[in-house]
Amino acid sequence: MKQVHKKISLAVDVAGIRMKNPVIAASGIFGYGEEYRKHFSLNHLGAIITKGISLKPHLGNPPPRLVETTGGMLNAIGLQNIGVKALIEEKIPNLKKQGTPIIVNIFGTTLKEYGEVAKTLDGVSGIAALEINISCPNIKKGGISFGTDPKEVFKVVRTVRKAFSLPIMVKLSPNVTDIRSIARSAEEAGADVLSLINTLIGMAVSLETRTPRLANITGGLSGPAIKPIALRMVWEVYNTVSIPVVGIGGICNARDALEFIIAGASAIQIGTGQFVNPQVTSEVIADLENYLKINHLTTPADLVGTLDTATGKGP
Ligand SMILES: Cc1cc2nc3c(=O)[nH]c(=O)nc-3n(C[C@H](O)[C@H](O)[C@H](O)COP(=O)(O)O)c2cc1C
Numbered sequence: 001m002k003q004v005h006k007k008i009s010l011a012v013d014v015a016g017i018r019m020k021n022p023v024i025a026a027s028g029i030f031g032y033g034e035e036y037r038k039h040f041s042l043n044h045l046g047a048i049i050t051k052g053i054s055l056k057p058h059l060g061n062p063p064p065r066l067v068e069t070t071g072g073m074l075n076a077i078g079l080q081n082i083g084v085k086a087l088i089e090e091k092i093p094n095l096k097k098q099g100t101p102i103i104v105n106i107f108g109t110t111l112k113e114y115g116e117v118a119k120t121l122d123g124v125s126g127i128a129a130l131e132i133n134i135s136c137p138n139i140k141k142g143g144i145s146f147g148t149d150p151k152e153v154f155k156v157v158r159t160v161r162k163a164f165s166l167p168i169m170v171k172l173s174p175n176v177t178d179i180r181s182i183a184r185s186a187e188e189a190g191a192d193v194l195s196l197i198n199t200l201i202g203m204a205v206s207l208e209t210r211t212p213r214l215a216n217i218t219g220g221l222s223g224p225a226i227k228p229i230a231l232r233m234v235w236e237v238y239n240t241v242s243i244p245v246v247g248i249g250g251i252c253n254a255r256d257a258l259e260f261i262i263a264g265a266s267a268i269q270i271g272t273g274q275f276v277n278p279q280v281t282s283e284v285i286a287d288l289e290n291y292l293k294i295n296h297l298t299t300p301a302d303l304v305g306t307l308d309t310a311t312g313k314g315p
Pocket residue numbers: 026027028029051052053075077079105133136171197198199221222223224226248249250251269270271272273
């Protein structure tokens with residue numbers, strides 16, 4: 001008898017953000033897409049997230065602001081950016097030509113600023129969604145206090161919700177005791193999607209000078225070292241809220257991505273992995289398709305949240 005092959009599609013729809021596959025370039029890795037675009041097209045990606053943007057340009061922290069660590073890296077860039085006006089006028093028109101959904105990552109140092117950045121971006125052609133960074137550990141004002149207090153999270157998300165009409169994704173900080181209460185607040189305030197995790201606060205010391213290796217003293221840890229923590233948090237949040245979850249943290253290959261999807265992520269973001277291997281996103285997309293084929297599945301949605309915790313132990 002002739003075998004019928006079911007057609008595989010990697011396409012996903014995450015709360016109205018339609019993507020050709022679930023692989024997203026994380027915020028802060030390739031700026032506004034320009035450096036990467038010189039080497040290869042960004043058209044293969046499910047979506048691209050731009051560097052965190054604020055109302056006015058930010059200079060960021062003084063160097064040194066990057067340190068390699070075991071299984072990861074620390075960064076203390078401090079949200080350096082060109083400001084929302086320049087993003088709209090100078091960067092979005094070029095990025096739009098790539099034909100990939102653009103998600104703009106935003107932050108503010110006050111509630112009002114979050115609202116104003118969101119309002120400025122509302123209705124701008126080419127933008128598919130906002131990702132609200134309530135979790136950057138590197139800025140002195142705002143950032144961390146918004147992301148660690150459920151009441152503040154509610155206020156920020158509500159403010160952005162009122163100012164922006166397309167989907168909003170809220171990016172959660174792992175630097176909290178109970179990420180579920182933060183997730184619940186964001187959902188109640190009107191978030192369409194939750195993305196997690198941002199970096200974990202860490203530090204490194206130079207033995208030669210007995211000084212911190214970062215000028216900012218502390219920085220955000222990312223890369224494979226944080227993957228098990230990120231995975232645990234994605235699983236906790238997936239089991240707490242009813243909106244979709246996007247997984248981030250140390251993803252370097254399709255096996256990592258699949259772990260997040262099985263734990264509950266509807267899509268995934270790749271950050272530090274792109275520094276190590278600039279081709280990582282294309283490789284993950286190809287290998288995800290192979291996994292679906294081998295396992296007789298037709299869409300990544302078939303796998304989301306399929307973690308079997310009752311049977312337990314696996315190899
Ligand atoms: C150099 C660098 C810059 C980053 N900038 C931002 C940013 O502007 N906004 C944001 O929300 N996250 C930012 N992040 C966090 C990443 O988007 C991601 O959440 C984190 O690095 C964990 O994922 P990874 O292990 O795949 O890198 C940055 C990370 C790095 C390494």
